[in-house]
Amino acid sequence: MRDAYLIGAGQSAYGAFPEESYRSLFRTAFEAAAESVPDGFETDDVDEAFVGTLGVGGRQLGLSGPAVTEHVGLDGVPCTRVENACAASGFALRSAVQAVRSGMADVALAGGFEVMSDASSDVTKYWLGVSGETEWERLSGTTFAGVYAQMAAAHMAAHGTTREQLSRVAVKNHENAASNPHAQLDFPCSLEDAQSAPVVADPLTLYHCCPTSDGAAVALVASEDVVATYAADPIRIAGVGAASDDVGLFQRETYAGIPASRRAGEAAYEAAGIGPDDLDFAEVHDCFAIAELLAYEDLGFCERGEAGALIESGRTDRDGDLPVNTSGGLKAKGHPIGATGAGQAVEAFKQLTGAAGDRQLDDPVRGLTHNVGGSGGAAVVHVFERESEVGA
Amino acid sequence: MRDAYLIGAGQSAYGAFPEESYRSLFRTAFEAAAESVPDGFETDDVDEAFVGTLGVGGRQLGLSGPAVTEHVGLDGVPCTRVENACAASGFALRSAVQAVRSGMADVALAGGFEVMSDASSDVTKYWLGVSGETEWERLSGTTFAGVYAQMAAAHMAAHGTTREQLSRVAVKNHENAASNPHAQLDFPCSLEDAQSAPVVADPLTLYHCCPTSDGAAVALVASEDVVATYAADPIRIAGVGAASDDVGLFQRETYAGIPASRRAGEAAYEAAGIGPDDLDFAEVHDCFAIAELLAYEDLGFCERGEAGALIESGRTDRDGDLPVNTSGGLKAKGHPIGATGAGQAVEAFKQLTGAAGDRQLDDPVRGLTHNVGGSGGAAVVHVFERESEVGA
DSSP, X not given: OOOEEEEEEEEOOXXXXXTOOHHHHHHHHHHHHHHHSSSOOXXXXXXXXXXXXXXXXXXXXXXXXXXXXXXXXXXXXXXXXXXXXXXXXXXXXXXXXXXHHTTSOSXXXXXXXXXXXXXXXXXXXXXXXHTSOTTTTGGGTOOHHHHHHHHHHHHHHHHOOOHHHHHHHHHHHHHHHTTOTTOSSOSOOOHHHHHHSOEEETTEEGGGBOOOOBEEEEEEXXXXXXXXXXXXXXXXXXXXXXXXXXXXXXXXXXXXXXXXXXXXXXXHHHHHTOOXXXXXXXXXXXXXXXXXXXXXXXXXXXXXXXXXXXXXXXTTSTTSSSOBOTTOHHHHTOOXXXXXHHHHHHHXXXXXXXXXXXXXXXXXXXXXXXXXXXXXXXXXXXXXXXXXXXXX | OOOEEEEEEEEOOOBOOTTOOHHHHHHHHHHHHHHHSSSOOOGGGOOEEEEEOOOOSSSOOSSHHHHHHGGGTOTTSOEEEEEBTBTXXXXXXXXXXXXHHTTSOSEEEEEEEEOOOOTTSTHHHHHHHXXXXXXXXXXXXXXXXXXXXXXXXXXXHHHOOOHHHHHHHHHHHHXXXXXXXXXXXXXXXXXXXXXXXXXXXXTEEGGGBOOOOBEXXXXXXXXXXXXXXXXXXXXEEEEEEEEEOOSSGGGSSOSSSOHHHHHHHHHHHHHHTOOGGGOSEEEOOOSBHHHHHHHHHHTTSSOTTOHHHHHHHTTTSTTSSSXXXXXXXXXXXXXXXXXXXXXXXXXXXXXXXXXXXXXXXXXXXXXXXXXXXXXXXXXXEEEEEEHHHHOO
16 A cells, blocks of 8 residues: 655635635635645646535536536546535545555545535525434424534533533634634634624534635645655655444434544544554544534543543643644634535644644644544544654 | 455346335345345445435435445445536446555445435426536526537537437347346337437437436445455456546537547556457446447547447447447436446446346456546546456
8 A cells, every 4th residue: 555645735715705616716725735735746747636515505516526626727637526514525535545545646636615605505595404414304404503502412411511611612713713814713702702602502602603614625645656756854644534424413322422533533543553642733623612522532632521621721722732723623714514624634734834824833743634524424534744753 | 556346236226216215225226236246245344435426406415425324234434425427426436446456445335326206306406407517508508418419419410420320329228128127218119219209409309318217226346355255256347447527518629529438438448458349348328329329439439430330230239249238228227327337337247247137248258337427527437357257
């Protein structure tokens, strides 16, 4: 099995951009990714592409992958659209790694996009429920905030987690987003702001919920045979793990955790030969504040039930020993569904190449990204590391 | 790079099944695929799954891959939904091959499904245009039959192809479908029937168009390291090729051929080290009769402009030297969009293992499948061969 490397990654800003199209956003992300490659990348180098989007709205409905890759000059290159709800481009990245490791591609693109702010499309009709289970969740009126609210209530009941602890996730991630020029909610949020905001789905308030976002992101993956062409200090994709589960929350073994995240994390750690203590930072899937706390436990950052204490300890702040969501996370950077997984790889790339600007960590060597589909019907985890610092 | 093998494949019947769900159809296909594996297959053997569906209707909208794999007992197994319009499960098969060749899976599932007969869903609103380009084709009222009618008209103008030659595709494929118990249109169609049927989109008549279908299909792929466990006379996936192109027909270099098919075919032949003369049969993408004629030329079965003469010659009949669409093809077996690519692999598996019943060819050694997304925005080709007959 050949090793795969992250040689570049870039994204558009996340926000509401009525003057942009899904194609123009993708082009912005592709150009940013291409420019981020240290040495000699040409568009023609791409052998294969995987593009994630949920895309149920009034835009391109079928073949939406080729529809964007043709727009950036990748005519003829095989392109596969991947959809695993909010984990679409996390799984696109997994497929790009497989394409490279298989020997069928030397350079593969993993990207994603979503346009959610266009209220004229069917997006508005379906969006918040589309990634839930259809018969028993979506068609019974359960929104996505409602699903995660049930998970929050279950975690509170089982472990004494408090609404203030949820609010601390929002405070931390807004503070990080304020240093990210691509973030949608790039302003601070106080504990009082988060606590006193209107309730969306009890116990979740407005500041416990991610925004509705337009945006795109692209990651570029290369094989060990060609990586030296592109980077002198390459970032190895050391571990990949993924899992699926029942799509409906009501079918799962627990509401107070995401079993697919746990399995995906364990698989990624095993593949990388590391554990959570070996990480310098992580980007986790915080579509709602409770989701970040569940991720702490599912990914082994703390014991089960201890996530509330972990956020309170400050260890996951930007100056803590395991900074989480330095980008601002889905919560404050934004969550254009199909772009999110690739966008997490953008933050990992920036942190590992010293390109994270005002939010740059002190010389990190290894980071993790964690992307969840729906309420946990799918999850995918990647571990990235600077090979020069850890050995091959 | 490890070799990948087709160890089993099965499908539901194709047709209109209001009493079935997308999940029950997928279960039928999975069970048929599992039973087709010669030796010792267990559900737990599956390491990874890729499921193709277009699925824009009122059924499960996000995470529709995990929604079916959980239903057949593959809980926890990573599952990625793939969508490339009508080539969804052809690309799912490609991804399964990459997963196996990458070393990340020993056994991978590639499947697909579609439920199109349910007129209560949004499917009916979008379906026939959903795989076309949105701004200039779908929203301007161009149906999918209309797109292929333009291709037929262009081929007639450039090469003198006749409507009778189109009708001969329908006659051949209906005759084949009459021997396929899974076929939707399992009845003969005379040349007079096809010629005199109502015009759907000039020059295409009703019998030049595939039906609207429900159905599912599953193929199982194994690595060279484990294949001996499952089959003593294994079928190697000798070549895989794929390409993308502009999604809109009006953007392409020609209307009288599908450039993505040509590129995908060339890549697959090169990977397999063969040419079209080495094939014993082929399943090609005949969503409309003209599509089969274009495939003859794009895949090198004849020279450009000679497809009309080739169908007239009888060489692609079941008793010809290169039988095409022994299953009945999309035209008469049916075309449940997401299932079609995997369903083509089912026919290849049946022919190569002597399980094709009344339509069995005489000891074929090597066959090809060809799956097109939309009007040619994507195409994927696989070459399958009995390793015992050709050497490794």
